[in-house]
Amino acid sequence: MHIAIAGNIGSGKTTLTRMLAEHYGWTPKFEPVDFNPYLADFYEDMSRWSFNLQIYFLNKRFKDVVDISRTPGVVIQDRTIYEDARIFAPNLHDMGLMSTRDFENYCDLFELMMSLVAPPDLLIYLRSGIPNLISQIQKRGREYEKSIRIDYLTGLNEKYENWIKDYPHNLLIVDCDNIKFGGNPEHFEQVTNMIDAQLYGLFPTK
Numbered sequence: 610m611h612i613a614i615a616g617n618i619g620s621g622k623t624t625l626t627r628m629l630a631e632h633y634g635w636t637p638k639f640e641p642v643d644f645n646p647y648l649a650d651f652y653e654d655m656s657r658w659s660f661n662l663q664i665y666f667l668n669k670r671f672k673d674v675v676d677i678s679r680t681p682g683v684v685i686q687d688r689t690i691y692e693d694a695r696i697f698a699p700n701l702h703d704m705g706l707m708s709t710r711d712f713e714n715y716c717d718l719f720e721l722m723m724s725l726v727a728p729p730d731l732l733i734y735l736r737s738g739i740p741n742l743i744s745q746i747q748k749r750g751r752e753y754e755k756s757i758r759i760d761y762l763t764g765l766n767e768k769y770e771n772w773i774k775d776y777p778h779n780l781l782i783v784d785c786d787n788i789k790f791g792g793n794p795e796h797f798e799q800v801t802n803m804i805d806a807q808l809y810g811l812f813p814t815k
Contacts, residue, residue: 610683611727615692615773616735616785617765618757619745624791625735625783625800626687632801635683638673652757659701660711666693667719674726689729694719696768704764728778731807736773737785739763781807 612635614622623639630637647665651658670690677684698715701707707715737745742762746754773782781803783790790797 610731611677611686611729612683612731612733613686613689613729614733614735615689615769617737617742617762617769618754619742619749620735620737620785621745621791622687622735625733626685628790628797629685629801629804632797633683633685635685636680638677638684638686640687649752652754655701655704655706655761659707660715663693663698663701663707663715664718666697667715667722671722671726678726686729689732690719690722690726691728691772692769695772696765700761700764700768704761731779731781731804732776733781733783733804734769734773734776735783735785736769737766739766741786742766779807 612629614626616622626637626639629635645662645665647658647662651662667690670688670693673686674690677686694716698707698712698719702709702712739759739762743759746757773780783800783803788796788799790800
C-alpha cells in the first residue's frame with residue numbers, strides 16, 4: 610500500500626511521515642532535500658535554476674514511485690510526484706520564473722511518467738495558512754530557505770487548494786493551523802483516528 614503526504618513548504622510533511630511510520634510500523638520514504646544539488650542555487654536565482662530543479666525533483670520522485678510499487682507492506686511518502694507538476698512547476702511558470710518552452714517540455718515528460726504509475730492508495734493533504742508556514746520555516750532554520758518569498762509561498766498555497774479541490778482519488782485533509790500533531794499527542798491521535806477511519810472504516814474488523 611502507498612500512503613503519500615502532500616503540502617506546502619513548512620506544512621509538516623516530514624514530521625508527520627516520521628510519526629506515522631513509527632506509529633504504524635510503515636516504511637518511510639523521505640524527500641531528499643539536504644542532498645539536492647540545485648536547491649540553494651534555485652533560492653538565490655529562481656529563473657536561472659527553476660527548470661533544472663524541477664527536472665531533478667521529477668526524476669527523483671519517479672524513481673521513488675517505482676521503488677514504492679516494488680516494496681512489500683505499507684510505504685508512507687513525504688511529498689508526491691503530482692506536486693511537482695501540478696503545483697511547483699505551474700507556479701514558477703505563472704510567476705515568469707520558468708519559460709513556456711521549458712514548462713511544456715516538463716509537462717510532456719510528466720504525462721509520460723504518469724502513464725506508467727498508479728496514484729497513492731491514500732493522499733493526506735496538510736492544509737496550512739501562510740503565517741503558520743512562515744513560522745514553521747523559521748523554526749527549522751534551513752539557511753537556503755531564508756530567502757523564500759511570501760508571494761512564492763502564497764502562489765503555491767493557491768495551487769495546492771485548486772489541485773486538491775479536484776483530486777479524484779482517496780483523500781484525507783488535515784487542518785494544520787488547528788491540528789498541531791508535531792507537539793501535541795492528542796492532536797496526533799486525531800490524525801491517526803482519521804487515517805484509521807479512511808483506510809479501515811469506522812468499525813474495523815479485529
